[in-house]
Amino acid sequence: MKTIATIALVVLMAGSGTYALAQQNPVPNAPAASQDQQQNxxxxxxxxxxNRLVDARIASIKxxxxxxxxxxxxxxxxxxAIRTSAxxxxxxxxxxxxxxxRQSMDFMQRLERRSTMMNEGAQRSAAVTTALxxxxDSLSEDQKRIAPRLLREAVNVDGPRWNARDGRRGHGRDHHRIGMHQGDPRGPVQQQ
Known part of the structure; x- marks a missing residue:
C-alpha cells in the first residue's frame, strides 16, 4: 500500500510540474481578453x-x-474597370x-447604409460589365469556358464571401435540398 501511495504521489507531482511549465506567462498590465483579441x-x-493583390489577380486573369x-x-x-472597382x-x-x-445604428440607418452599398456595388458591376x-464577344469557346472562373472575384462587387458560405463555393441556392444536383447518389429531383 505504501508503494502505491508513493507512486501516486510521484505521478501527481510530475503532472503538476508539467502543467506549470505548459502555462504561458501573461503580458503584465494587459487584460486577458485584449490579449486574445490581439492574437486573433x-x-x-x-x-x-x-494594390499588389489586385495586380496579381489581374496578371493571373490575363x-x-x-x-x-x-x-x-x-x-x-x-x-x-477592374482596378477602379477594386x-x-x-x-x-x-x-x-x-x-x-454599427451596433448603435437603428433599423432605418442600417437599411439606408445597406441600400447605399448595394447601389454602389451595382454601379461598379455595371462599369466592369460594360468594359468586359x-x-x-471576341473570346474563343475555350476562353469563355475558363473566363468565369478567372473573373469571379474581379466581377464580384463585394469580393469573395467565403465566411458567408462556410467555405463552400456557390451561393447555396437549392443545394441543401435532397437530390437537387446531378452528382447526388439519389439522382436528380423529378419534376411532378
Missing amino acids: RRPRMSQDDF AGLKLSADQERLWAPVET TERFSRFEQRPTREQ RPLW
Whole structure:
C-alpha cells in the first residue's frame, strides 16, 4: 500500500510540474481578453498590399485567358474597370463604421447604409460589365469556358464571401435540398 501511495504521489507531482511549465506567462498590465483579441487579429491590409493583390489577380486573369494580339487591345478597358472597382471597394472598406457604430445604428440607418452599398456595388458591376462586353464577344469557346472562373472575384462587387458560405463555393441556392444536383447518389429531383 505504501508503494502505491508513493507512486501516486510521484505521478501527481510530475503532472503538476508539467502543467506549470505548459502555462504561458501573461503580458503584465494587459487584460486577458485584449490579449486574445490581439492574437486573433490579422494585421490591417495597407493600400500598397491591396494594390499588389489586385495586380496579381489581374496578371493571373490575363495569363489564364491567353489573349491574342487583337484581344490585347480590348483588354485595357477591362483592366482599368477592374482596378477602379477594386480601389472603390477598398475605399469603402476603409470607411466602414466600427462595430460600436454599427451596433448603435437603428433599423432605418442600417437599411439606408445597406441600400447605399448595394447601389454602389451595382454601379461598379455595371462599369466592369460594360468594359468586359467587347472582350467577351471576341473570346474563343475555350476562353469563355475558363473566363468565369478567372473573373469571379474581379466581377464580384463585394469580393469573395467565403465566411458567408462556410467555405463552400456557390451561393447555396437549392443545394441543401435532397437530390437537387446531378452528382447526388439519389439522382436528380423529378419534376411532378
